Amino acid sequence: GEDVEQSLFLSVREGDSSVINCTYTDSSSTYLYWYKQEPGAGLQLLTYIFSNMDMKQDQRLTVLLNKKDKHLSLRIADTQTGDSAIYFCAEGESSSNTGKLIFGQGTTLQVKP
Amino acid sequence: ETGVTQSPTHLIKTRGQQVTLRCSSQSGHNTVSWYQQALGQGPQFIFQYYREEENGRGNFPPRFSGLQFPNYSSELNVNALELDDSALYLCASSLEAGNEQFFGPGTRLTVL
Numbered sequence: 001g002e003d004v005e006q007s008l009f010l011s012v013r014e015g016d017s018s019v020i021n022c023t024y025t026d027s028s029s030t031y032l033y034w035y036k037q038e039p040g041a042g043l044q045l046l047t048y049i050f051s052n053m054d055m056k057q058d059q060r061l062t063v064l065l066n067k068k069d070k071h072l073s074l075r076i077a078d079t080q081t082g083d084s085a086i087y088f089c090a091e092g093e094s095s096s097n098t099g100k101l102i103f104g105q106g107t108t109l110q111v112k113p
Numbered sequence: 114e115t116g117v118t119q120s121p122t123h124l125i126k127t128r129g130q131q132v133t134l135r136c137s138s139q140s141g142h143n144t145v146s147w148y149q150q151a152l153g154q155g156p157q158f159i160f161q162y163y164r165e166e167e168n169g170r171g172n173f174p175p176r177f178s179g180l181q182f183p184n185y186s187s188e189l190n191v192n193a194l195e196l197d198d199s200a201l202y203l204c205a206s207s208l209e210a211g212n213e214q215f216f217g218p219g220t221r222l223t224v225l
Contacts, residue, residue: 004155035216042117042203043156043216088155092211098169099211100146103155 006089006104013112018076020107022089027070029091033101034063034074037086046074046087076109084111115140117206117217125223126194134189134220138206144168145187146214147179150201162187163210191222199224 003025012018024032030051035043049056049063049072056063062075072089086106093100118137126132138145144163148156158171162181176192185206191198201221205214 042218043205045213045215048213090155097211098146098161098163099207099214100158100161100169100171101148101156101205101214102158105153105155 004089004091004102004104006087006107008105009108009110011110011112012079014079014081016079018079018083018109018111020074020076020087020089020109022072022074022104024070024072024089024091024102026091026093026102027067029093031092032063032065032072033090033092034061034072035088035090035103037088037106039085043088079109079111081111081113084109117204117215119202119204119217119220121220122218123221123223125225127225128194128196130194130224131190131192132194132222134191134202134204134222136187136189136204136206136217138185138187138204139215142206142208142215143185144207144210144212145181145185146205146207147187147189148203148205149173150203150219151197152200156203159189161210168210194224196224198222 033048034046060077089104090101146161147159150156160170161168165181181187201219203219205216
């Protein structure tokens with residue numbers, strides 16, 4: 001079945017790079033997404049990658065996709081305290097026309113000053 | 114351009130009651146998806162409405178139902194509330210079904 005797995009917690013120091021990892025199961029997913037959720041808030045789309053790409057860079061964010069291993073990562077350069085949040089990886093379901101998103105359980109990023 | 118809005122922000126109900134949550138989609142968007150996010154979990158897809166018709170449903174019982182109106186706003190109705198229905202309910206709109214989804218701030222439902 002469809003499943004998305006993430007590690008639950010990551011702690012880094014301000015200024016360091018953060019790398020959040022994710023594995024997924026649907027090899028036919030067209031798009032893979034990273035969302036950010038701050039306490040008490042909804043989901044903010046950070047970035048996404050099309051399945052025929054290996055890498056996408058957007059300012060401080062770099063997404064790497066290893067389609068063979070079904071592994072996705074999000075690297076945040078120069079991590080700031082404002083980056084502290086929960087980060088969700090999601091795949092777009094390929095077997096329907098809804099674009100239904102299948103989310104991981106989220107990685108809590110703690111940034112220490 | 115107004116983003117996705119949801120009401121109410123918070124809601125407290127008791128077991129067995131019924132609840133209606135509302136969502137206004139982003140301007141120009143004709144598709145609304147609803148997700149349930151239990152505490153400490155990722156969001157789970159409930160269903161999607163596209164041009165006023167249900168366009169896909171997740172693994173939720175029939176007491177979860179929805180509507181989409183001609184202006185593409187949407188409602189989520191939950192009957193016979195159970196304690197496990199306590200969650201953050203997120204609405205997301207997209208330009209068309211299958212396109213990028215933009216999320217609202219959510220409604221926090223507590224069932225006592």
